[in-house]
Amino acid sequence: MSFVKFENVSLAYSNSEQLAIKDINFSINENEFVALVGPSGCGKSTFMKLTSGLLSPSEGYVFVNKREVVGPQKCVGMAFQASNLLPWRTTLQNVMLPMEIVEPYRSTRRKKGHEYEEQARALLKRVGLEGYEDKFPWELSGGISSVPRFVAR
Ligand SMILES: Nc1ncnc2c1ncn2[C@@H]1O[C@H](COP(=O)(O)OP(=O)(O)O)[C@@H](O)[C@H]1O
Ligand SMILES: [Mg+2]
Structure with a gap:
């Protein structure tokens, strides 16, 4: 199995009736270097949040390292678009x-x-x-x- 695998994955954010991503089938092999490129709002960050387990799919399955992703993944790093440094900490x-x-x-x-x-x-x-x-x-x-x-x- 691929290192990252999306099987028929759709996601609707809880505050929205529309699907942010719809029926994604996608896989990435170990040591493969992949860049997702697309216009703003096409679902790149949503894809990362699903891969890292910060979000669970509304439909379908996400696997990382042969295991279904059911919660935050320690092996996935994510650099967020907006700075999330806490201003009161050094x-x-x-x-x-x-x-x-x-x-x-x-x-x-x-x-x-x-x-x-x-x-x-x-x-x-x-x-x-x-x-x-x-x-x-x-x-x-x-x-x-x-x-x-x-x-x-
Ligand atoms: N927290 C959220 N609540 C509701 N809708 C969201 C949220 N975050 C993103 N979306 C919607 O999901 C879709 C994909 O967004 P996103 O994954 O952030 O796109 P990208 O990272 O490619 O710019 C967009 O239509 C966006 O408006
Ligand atoms: Mg984004």
Whole structure:
């Protein structure tokens, strides 16, 4: 089976009677690099939300790595179109946010918090943000502030 597979997938957002995407059949193999291109509103983000398990299909089935997607997927990263950095948290604290929410990090935070922080600092360094750990999102340029959002995934 393909790494990502959509079988007859349709989705209607709960506040809408119209289908945002209709009867999609699509597959992506492991190591395949795919770009979805299309006009605004054609369903690209909806596709990503279904693949990452943030949304469940109204009809049909979504599979990732041979398993049906029934909830948020840890193996799928998603860089959102709109910035979702929390303005009251520093760069480092924004990068660390998933560690406070997602298991197994959340429950092991007391023991391993230091290790997780080291990892976050290493990631920031890797994208050229060493020295910006204690800055707030509004102190970074728009271009820079989009980077930790990507890293945070
Ligand atoms: N939260 C939402 N509630 C209702 N309709 C939505 C929502 N998000 C997207 N849509 C609708 O779903 C369709 C696909 O949107 P989207 O996946 O965001 O498109 P794209 O990412 O390709 O620009 C559009 O018609 C859009 O208006
Ligand atoms: Mg979009």
